[in-house]
Amino acid sequence: MALPKKSPQREKKLAPFTPSPTLMGGADIKPEQDEAVFDGLTEAEREKVKQTLAKARARTNGPPMGLKMEDGVLNVLHRASHNEAATGLLLMADLGTADPHFHAGVTGQVATLGSHGKKLDEVNSNFVLSVVRAVEPRDELEAMLAVQMGAIHAATMMMARKFNHVDTIPQQDAAERALNKLARTYAMQMEALKRYRTGGQQKVTVEHVTVNAGGQAIVGAVAHGVGGQHEK
Numbered sequence: 001m002a003l004p005k006k007s008p009q010r011e012k013k014l015a016p017f018t019p020s021p022t023l024m025g026g027a028d029i030k031p032e033q034d035e036a037v038f039d040g041l042t043e044a045e046r047e048k049v050k051q052t053l054a055k056a057r058a059r060t061n062g063p064p065m066g067l068k069m070e071d072g073v074l075n076v077l078h079r080a081s082h083n084e085a086a087t088g089l090l091l092m093a094d095l096g097t098a099d100p101h102f103h104a105g106v107t108g109q110v111a112t113l114g115s116h117g118k119k120l121d122e123v124n125s126n127f128v129l130s131v132v133r134a135v136e137p138r139d140e141l142e143a144m145l146a147v148q149m150g151a152i153h154a155a156t157m158m159m160a161r162k163f164n165h166v167d168t169i170p171q172q173d174a175a176e177r178a179l180n181k182l183a184r185t186y187a188m189q190m191e192a193l194k195r196y197r198t199g200g201q202q203k204v205t206v207e208h209v210t211v212n213a214g215g216q217a218i219v220g221a222v223a224h225g226v227g228g229q230h231e232k
Helices: 031-038 043-058 084-094 100-113 122-135 140-163 169-198
Strands: 065-070 073-078 207-210 218-221
Touching: 031 043, 065 100, 065 122, 073 100, 084 100, 084 122, 100 122, 100 140, 122 140, 140 169
Parallel strands: none
Antiparallel strands: 065 073, 207 218
8 A cells, every 4th residue: 555645845855964163163162252152142041052162172082084085995084183193092092992903993984884885974974983982982892882873873863764754555664663673773782881881780779677576667778697587
């Protein structure tokens, strides 16, 4: 059974959103420009902007990734304001590693997420890197899991868009199944990261109330000796 086709007016494609440098990096706003930024804002809005600016200026992340296709080869560039050695170390720190080979491998994998043939999407690759930085990986395993989380989220949003633009019931069913699998996978990744960081240990505290004949109630954690209670 086919779903009703959408009218041509509703199928208009939206223009691609290209974030401005100001939106992408509040740290680029100089302190002397703050008043111009705050102009026209309410007191509550000013406070929120101040907090965001403070966070942006405190960031120590590596530079964003740039992609360039030359002779069929995808090249990764970094718009750095530091020397090459410092830039490399900042980028490795973002991935929780001191191994340049690990950094090179992950960087290449993230770069391919933003390339589709000759079409390049730096925003998508830098989004995945931002997810990794938000996780603040402590080692290579956490970095790999964070990269996968970013990629799965991107795939989930892509499938959600497809789910909202299906034309037939089979297409709807297929998109729904894929969307559910991706959403569950992301939740499992979150749980896996939590277990890895806590060593898989769970702390359970049991509290109950004990009232002996003619005695008083004891409220709180109760520990029994090996031999149990002594008989009178």
